[in-house]
Amino acid sequence: MKTASKYGIHRVIEPQGVLPQAAAKIDNKMEIYPNEILIDVLSLNIDSASFTQIKNDVNSDADKIAARVMEIVAEKGKMQNPVTGSGGMLIGSVAKIGDDLETDLKVGDKIATLVSLSLTPLQIDKVNKVHLNTDRLEIDGQAILFETGIYAKLPEDMTEALALAALDVAGAPAQTAKLARPGDSVLILGGSGKSGLMCCYEAKKRVGPTGRVVATVTSQEKGEGLLNSGLCHEFIVINATQPIEVLEKSLAANGGNEYDLSINVVNIPNTEMSTILPVRNGGTAYFFSMATSFTRAALGAEGVGKDVLMIVGNGYTADHAEITLELLRESPVLREIFEERYV
Numbered sequence: 001m002k003t004a005s006k007y008g009i010h011r012v013i014e015p016q017g018v019l020p021q022a023a024a025k026i027d028n029k030m031e032i033y034p035n036e037i038l039i040d041v042l043s044l045n046i047d048s049a050s051f052t053q054i055k056n057d058v059n060s061d062a063d064k065i066a067a068r069v070m071e072i073v074a075e076k077g078k079m080q081n082p083v084t085g086s087g088g089m090l091i092g093s094v095a096k097i098g099d100d101l102e103t104d105l106k107v108g109d110k111i112a113t114l115v116s117l118s119l120t121p122l123q124i125d126k127v128n129k130v131h132l133n134t135d136r137l138e139i140d141g142q143a144i145l146f147e148t149g150i151y152a153k154l155p156e157d158m159t160e161a162l163a164l165a166a167l168d169v170a171g172a173p174a175q176t177a178k179l180a181r182p183g184d185s186v187l188i189l190g191g192s193g194k195s196g197l198m199c200c201y202e203a204k205k206r207v208g209p210t211g212r213v214v215a216t217v218t219s220q221e222k223g224e225g226l227l228n229s230g231l232c233h234e235f236i237v238i239n240a241t242q243p244i245e246v247l248e249k250s251l252a253a254n255g256g257n258e259y260d261l262s263i264n265v266v267n268i269p270n271t272e273m274s275t276i277l278p279v280r281n282g283g284t285a286y287f288f289s290m291a292t293s294f295t296r297a298a299l300g301a302e303g304v305g306k307d308v309l310m311i312v313g314n315g316y317t318a319d320h321a322e323i324t325l326e327l328l329r330e331s332p333v334l335r336e337i338f339e340e341r342y343v
Helices: 048-057 063-074 161-165 171-179 194-210 220-228 243-252 272-276 295-305 321-329 331-340
Strands: 012-014 037-046 088-098 110-113 124-133 136-145 152-153 183-191 212-217 232-236 259-264 279-287 311-314
Touching: 037 048, 037 110, 063 124, 063 136, 088 136, 088 161, 088 272, 110 161, 110 311, 124 331, 136 152, 136 161, 152 321, 161 321, 161 331, 171 194, 171 259, 171 279, 183 194, 194 243, 194 259, 194 321, 194 331, 212 220, 212 243, 220 232, 232 243, 243 311, 272 279, 272 295, 279 295, 295 311, 321 331
Parallel strands: 183 212, 183 259, 212 232, 259 279, 279 311
Antiparallel strands: 037 088, 037 136, 088 110, 110 152, 124 136
């Protein structure tokens, strides 16, 4: 048996010398090493950019989506979309705990893994249901959590589906809490989606009465829903892949002023310059979307002379699970929206 690395390097099949996320194929045999946890999987929440790409590719055919996900897992040993490079996360129950692992978990505990499916050894025996509107698959299968893999025990005061929907995007609102400051003007691209809703709520709370939160949406109806729910100060109906139009409309919605912070949570490519252009020099652009090309972002900012701090959307920040679940507890409006859409 190979030495069991805490980062899961012992599971890498090819190419050697890389971490599991970067690997083309990993070992997904469900015999655990002494420092691993075996999980009986209930649901997969596929990353929004990944699910959208697959869904569009097969014309929203649920059976074909299931077949494509199973094909990827069979080929790679993990769920990592070869087009987007992204994965998602899962919920399940703890089936077995390695002898050398120190953990607060016990067999039978229900957890959500907070590390990407793009690095998680996974086997799918059967896809029971595909939820087209929530990017979720109910499955029979198993997965492995490495020693360094982070997780959250599922809360008792909300359903599994609700917790999964929130925890899937936990990094975004938690990072927003750190980035948005009192008095800031904040532009959120993709404000009506799952992560967008949470970012809007968190940003509006953080900027306070002297700040401003503007959200981009794809329809008047979605924008009015955000506004009527008190989740933003203003919205603009726009195609986020059109940077000049985004610039003009977003500045108009902010009294002609550039923004202190922009947050990109869209699930389609080619939105980098729409995120950068409206931000003032010295401001911040936070790219949470896994559809982002950081080459386009870096070279694009250089090309228009924008001195903007650009932050990669790390899906993890300290206490992000607790922060995100607390948002659903403190905001009845936000919780109601999530229960209507994602449960």
